[in-house]
Amino acid sequence: MERTPLNTRDRFAGYSPVSILLHWLTAVAVVTLFLTHEDEFAAIHLGIGILAIPLFLFRTGWRVARGYPRITDQPAIFNFAARLVTLAFLLCILTVSVTGLAIPPLEGDPIAFFGLGAVTVPMQPNRALAEIFGEAHDLAGHAFLPLVALHILGALKHHFIDRDAVLVRMFRPVARGK
């Protein structure tokens, strides 16, 4: 069966170059942050987190502002599940960003950046809130695992079973795309 080609002149068919760059930078950042979440890498994790936050916030706003390309031709439940997974990604990204930055000051620690500098936020430590934020961060952080698994399975289903352009469209931009 022929693969359905990507119409790169149809702006509802795919993503803009900016979206594609943001997608793959996000994927690298999320994987790196996941791999550094154990205690012994705490300083690296925080430093990379600080670098990733502007990217995370920008890409979330960018997606909300731009919307998604056209849904693909498959049973509605699959389209619904796919959208749910990417929305859950954006929600988890927001949650780890806000809580990750708030935890050090809530614990009375400075926000340190790779030993290059540190900012002490003038606020009262609040260990109870730090605990709750820590739980939320842990939960959202681990939620990436099943989400990434579903997301990759979906991408592979599209590419090898449906033989449509869904995986291709996260590599090849379309003119004035989403």
Ligand code: HEM
């Ligand atoms: C996808 C991205 C991220 C994942 C998967 C992730 C995952 C985790 C996990 C699983 C922990 C251990 C939680 C615990 O033991 O309570 C942790 C801790 C931490 N993360 Fe992240 N994180 C991410 C992004 C960030 C970001 C953006 C920041 C902010 C700068 C950040 C800052 C922290 C801090 C400060 C801790 C220590 C929390 C504590 O002392 O309990 N993380 N992270």
Ligand code: HEM
């Ligand atoms: C932690 C890693 C990843 C995250 C957080 C992530 C997140 C997202 C998000 C939020 C979207 C919606 C569009 C956007 O806002 O950019 C998306 C779309 C997409 N992602 Fe990922 N992604 C990750 C990894 C991957 C990987 C490894 C693949 C390839 C197997 C992949 C393939 C795709 C494809 C093909 C789309 C387009 C789906 C569509 O247009 O319906 N992603 N991803």
